[in-house]
Amino acid sequence: MAPPEAAAAQSAPPGPDGPRDPAAPPTPVLEAVGVSKRFPGVVALDDVSFTLRAGEIHALVGENGAGKSTLIKILTGVHRPDEGELRLGGEAVAFHRPHEAQQAGISTIYQEVNLVPLMSVARNIFLGREPRTRLGLVDFRRMHRETAELLGGFGITTDPRRPLHTLGIGTQQMVALARAVSVRARVVVMDEPTSSLEPREVETLFRVIGDLHARGISLVYVSHRMDELYRICDRVTVLRDGRLVHTGDLKDTGRVRLVSMMLGRELARVRKEAAAGSPGSAAATAEPVLTATGLSRRHLLDGVALDLRPGEVLGLGGLLGSGRTETAKALAGALPLDGGEITVGGRRLRRISSAAAIRAGISLLPEDRKAEGIVPGLSVRENIVLAALPRLSRFGFVSRRRQDRVVDVFMKRLRIKAASPEQKVGELSGGNQQKVLLARWLCLEPRVLLLDEPTRGIDVGAKAEVQTLIDELAAEGLAVLLISSELEELVEGAHRIVVLRAGAVAGELTGDDVTEGALLTVLAETAPQAPAQAGAETAAADARRAAPDPAPKAAPAAGGGPADVPDQAPAAGPREEDPR
Amino acid sequence: MKSLVNPALSAPTGAPPATTAEPRPGGRQRAAELLQRQGVLAVLVLLCVVSSFLFESFATLDNTRGIAIQAAFPAIVALGMTLVIVTGGIDLSVGSVFALGGVVAAWASQYGFLPALLLPLVVCGAIGTLNGLLVAKAGMAPFIVTLASLLGARGLLLALTHEGAKTYLVPRGSAFQKLGGGAVWGFGYPVLIALALFALGGLVLQRTSFGQALFAVGGSGDAALLMGLPVARTKVLVYTLSGLLAGFAGALNAARLSSGVTIIGVGMELDAISAVVIGGTLLVGGAGSVSGTLWGVLLLGVIQNLINQIGSLNSSYQSVVSGGFLIVVVVAQRYLSAARRGT
Numbered sequence: 001m002a003p004p005e006a007a008a009a010q011s012a013p014p015g016p017d018g019p020r021d022p023a024a025p026p027t028p029v030l031e032a033v034g035v036s037k038r039f040p041g042v043v044a045l046d047d048v049s050f051t052l053r054a055g056e057i058h059a060l061v062g063e064n065g066a067g068k069s070t071l072i073k074i075l076t077g078v079h080r081p082d083e084g085e086l087r088l089g090g091e092a093v094a095f096h097r098p099h100e101a102q103q104a105g106i107s108t109i110y111q112e113v114n115l116v117p118l119m120s121v122a123r124n125i126f127l128g129r130e131p132r133t134r135l136g137l138v139d140f141r142r143m144h145r146e147t148a149e150l151l152g153g154f155g156i157t158t159d160p161r162r163p164l165h166t167l168g169i170g171t172q173q174m175v176a177l178a179r180a181v182s183v184r185a186r187v188v189v190m191d192e193p194t195s196s197l198e199p200r201e202v203e204t205l206f207r208v209i210g211d212l213h214a215r216g217i218s219l220v221y222v223s224h225r226m227d228e229l230y231r232i233c234d235r236v237t238v239l240r241d242g243r244l245v246h247t248g249d250l251k252d253t254g255r256v257r258l259v260s261m262m263l264g265r266e267l268a269r270v271r272k273e274a275a276a277g278s279p280g281s282a283a284a285t286a287e288p289v290l291t292a293t294g295l296s297r298r299h300l301l302d303g304v305a306l307d308l309r310p311g312e313v314l315g316l317g318g319l320l321g322s323g324r325t326e327t328a329k330a331l332a333g334a335l336p337l338d339g340g341e342i343t344v345g346g347r348r349l350r351r352i353s354s355a356a357a358i359r360a361g362i363s364l365l366p367e368d369r370k371a372e373g374i375v376p377g378l379s380v381r382e383n384i385v386l387a388a389l390p391r392l393s394r395f396g397f398v399s400r401r402r403q404d405r406v407v408d409v410f411m412k413r414l415r416i417k418a419a420s421p422e423q424k425v426g427e428l429s430g431g432n433q434q435k436v437l438l439a440r441w442l443c444l445e446p447r448v449l450l451l452d453e454p455t456r457g458i459d460v461g462a463k464a465e466v467q468t469l470i471d472e473l474a475a476e477g478l479a480v481l482l483i484s485s486e487l488e489e490l491v492e493g494a495h496r497i498v499v500l501r502a503g504a505v506a507g508e509l510t511g512d513d514v515t516e517g518a519l520l521t522v523l524a525e526t527a528p529q530a531p532a533q534a535g536a537e538t539a540a541a542d543a544r545r546a547a548p549d550p551a552p553k554a555a556p557a558a559g560g561g562p563a564d565v566p567d568q569a570p571a572a573g574p575r576e577e578d579p580r
Numbered sequence: 581m582k583s584l585v586n587p588a589l590s591a592p593t594g595a596p597p598a599t600t601a602e603p604r605p606g607g608r609q610r611a612a613e614l615l616q617r618q619g620v621l622a623v624l625v626l627l628c629v630v631s632s633f634l635f636e637s638f639a640t641l642d643n644t645r646g647i648a649i650q651a652a653f654p655a656i657v658a659l660g661m662t663l664v665i666v667t668g669g670i671d672l673s674v675g676s677v678f679a680l681g682g683v684v685a686a687w688a689s690q691y692g693f694l695p696a697l698l699l700p701l702v703v704c705g706a707i708g709t710l711n712g713l714l715v716a717k718a719g720m721a722p723f724i725v726t727l728a729s730l731l732g733a734r735g736l737l738l739a740l741t742h743e744g745a746k747t748y749l750v751p752r753g754s755a756f757q758k759l760g761g762g763a764v765w766g767f768g769y770p771v772l773i774a775l776a777l778f779a780l781g782g783l784v785l786q787r788t789s790f791g792q793a794l795f796a797v798g799g800s801g802d803a804a805l806l807m808g809l810p811v812a813r814t815k816v817l818v819y820t821l822s823g824l825l826a827g828f829a830g831a832l833n834a835a836r837l838s839s840g841v842t843i844i845g846v847g848m849e850l851d852a853i854s855a856v857v858i859g860g861t862l863l864v865g866g867a868g869s870v871s872g873t874l875w876g877v878l879l880l881g882v883i884q885n886l887i888n889q890i891g892s893l894n895s896s897y898q899s900v901v902s903g904g905f906l907i908v909v910v911v912a913q914r915y916l917s918a919a920r921r922g923t
Contacts, residue, residue, distance in 0.1 A: 128808055
């Protein structure tokens with residue numbers, strides 16, 4: 001949807017450095033050529049090339065671990081590439097520190113506002129390059145005046161003397177942006193700038209981006225929000241697992257294709273039938289064991305509702321940042337909520353806390369098992385019985401015999417491969433560690449099992465085994481919620497899939513609709529909000545209160561549902577202010 | 581002078597953008613902020629007023645001069661400590677460095693005024709630089725690094741004085757001795773020097789780029805690095821300054837006492853830290869003021885003086901009172917910080 005002016009702007013010289021010949025291809029402002037970066041144990045970037053043309057807004061997308069952050073940090077001098085080189089305006093450069101990249105005109109706005117909270121707005125903007133008086137002292141009067149002018153240009157009035165932390169997060173973001181551009185930046189890199197903004201703030205940001213664009217400043221824009229990308233970006237680069245997947249004009253790249261490239265699933269393969277089998281259909285009629293309604297948390301969740309039946313595996317799909325993990329945490333009482341109700345077995349949880357959830361029979365296997373679950377220095381036995389200790393002990397004494405019995409049962413049942421129950425868990429493979437964690441929760445005899453990326457980081461064989469285990473547990477009557485970034489795993493493992501988007505339920509796939517194609521379509525196409533708030537996760541709040549049925553069960557086949565009509569009305573379309 | 585702001589950016593473009601105004605902080609927040617910043621001064625003034633009614637010898641010129649000269653040396657040490665703590669660090673070595681500076685100055689005073697002044701600065705500045713390099717470049721914890729140099733400096737001092745058996749004397753009537761012993765209107769030179777240093781320190785902290793960098797490093801080291809500030813250089817410099825100031829204070833003290841006393845300065849770093857924290861500087865860094873430290877030092881000095889006035893009270897109780905006061909201040913700061921955030 002890039003208007004023709006955009007193309008014109010691209011070939012027009014943005015400044016004295018720009019190309020003189022209008023027929024010549026746009027000069028790259030900033031290039032990364034064949035860049036690789038390795039960290040201990042990980043190849044973060046593998047021979048990636050990236051070209052930022054003069055005056056364009058370039059989207060950089062990819063799922064977790066795709067290498068976006070690493071690429072950005074290389075472009076901005078935080079990391080140095082192991083191989084390959086950077087070129088600025090055609091000439092090879094090497095940045096040793098962020099400062100050098102900034103000197104060269106590359107400014108960055110990080111996802112978390114990277115300013116000093118206790119210092120004033122003006123001090124933050126001018127930190128490191130304060131204007132001086134004739135005596136060599138910092139000229140606060142001028143600093144405050146210029147800060148007010150600068151922010152005024154962005155439509156923000158605030159006292160430059162106020163400490164930064166007293167401002168709203170959106171305004172803080174604007175201050176970061178003001179700092180970034182006031183250093184005469186030629187390139188501005190934005191890493192998910194809208195992730196914590198209110199809809200109104202997103203509009204302000206887009207207006208400022210439009211302003212920058214009109215001045216010929218090139219932007220790298222990282223976001224997961226399709227609507228935002230298609231609204232403001234010219235070109236797109238897709239990374240996956242540290243490799244370059246695609247670079248091209250965004251308008252030539254359909255949403256479904258973009259999402260499938262991000263996730264690494266080709267459309268040709270998506271006609272796969274759900275492997276779910278009979279248990280699902282049997283479960284479809286059962287009373288739900290868990291019902292959640294209106295789970296809300298500012299910026300994260302907006303009225304998520306779902307139910308789980310015994311014997312069923314419910315898949316929870318969605319792109320990064322859509323609120324999958326947050327939903328699981330909310331159900332397990334591990335995320336403080338602004339609102340919402342959880343009912344387990346017909347009884348509503350009065351206080352939603354981890355303890356209450358565990359008592360009610362909800363167990364969560366967290367995404368990051370190293371940080372949130374496994375105690376590597378303890379033995380398999382100790383790890384398994386950790387959560388069940390209160391049940392296995394009497395008067396504070398733990399019965400070793402009962403422990404051994406329980407551990408023996410689970411090691412056999414889950415086929416945990418360890419030399420003995422006394423082996424340290426840290427010495428086991430990832431898949432077996434995951435099974436130990438699973439055993440720990442199964443000890444508590446839960447009714448609901450929440451699995452957040454249960455197969456991440458474990459090898460293929462163990463993966464299949466864990467997946468089989470999940471099926472078996474469901475067949476035994478457990479209600480399972482399965483979160484996975486892998487479409488295949490989700491489609492094959494789940495009987496039903498609820499798709500989240502921007503912290504709300506965007507659609508549900510049941511029965512024969514549980515296919516990768518349908519899932520991909522929902523992931524890419526659902527755009528239920530009014531366009532003014534398009535893409536803003538936070539938008540959700542207002543938009544949904546206004547609209548009675550804001551999250552229609554997206555019919556997977558209907559590519560152009562009513563939700564998909566982008567409204568062009570807001571004048572904030574960045575390029576409309578192009579002075580040329 | 582050309583504007584730092586890209587002129588094109590401040591010019592309005594297209595339709596005037598809708599203005600976003602941030603709500604101003606409430607009165608309660610501002611009161612909390614004021615109290616956090618000037619609370620010590622208020623307590624100090626109150627204590628002085630009350631004391632001058634209770635003890636007739638308190639509000640005399642002589643007593644004031646006494647308090648001032650007593651406070652001058654710890655004040656100079658605390659000034660350096662303030663700068664270090666603003667960066668989120670700590671310097672435990674200042675007490676030892678203070679004593680070492682005195683001994684080195686007393687030894688060097690036999691060669692004249694300049695050696696007596698400069699040699700302790702060189703030695704103590706070098707110790708500070710070493711601290712800074714270990715903290716900034718080697719990434720070691722300031723607590724450990726300066727604890728090591730606390731021990732090291734004290735050991736060096738003992739080696740120089742043959743286990744403390746030899747005391748170097750400042751030649752009578754020398755210019756260096758006058759630096760410590762001289763006075764204007766009864767206020768010793770060290771008092772005036774300390775005041776001048778505080779004025780300079782305030783200017784550096786509040787009105788120079790270096791001062792801004794100190795706040796930034798202490799407020800958010802990562803952000804400072806990403807903003808391209810010379811974080812490592814700033815840290816090295818601030819520990820060097822702390823060493824220089826401690827050594828200088830030690831030299832001044834030796835001049836005043838006419839000898840390099842080896843047993844002083846033990847625990848001085850803790851008094852300095854107390855004064856800095858009482859003065860409203862956050863121990864975690866990122867916020868603080870030089871003036872607050874001055875009030876903090878004076879407050880501790882006045883408390884000591886009062887306990888001496890009472891006479892019947894063992895002077896060791898001074899530490900008990902200061903300690904209690906420190907706790908009150910830290911608790912009050914927690915509440916005030918919460919109030920400022922409006923929670």
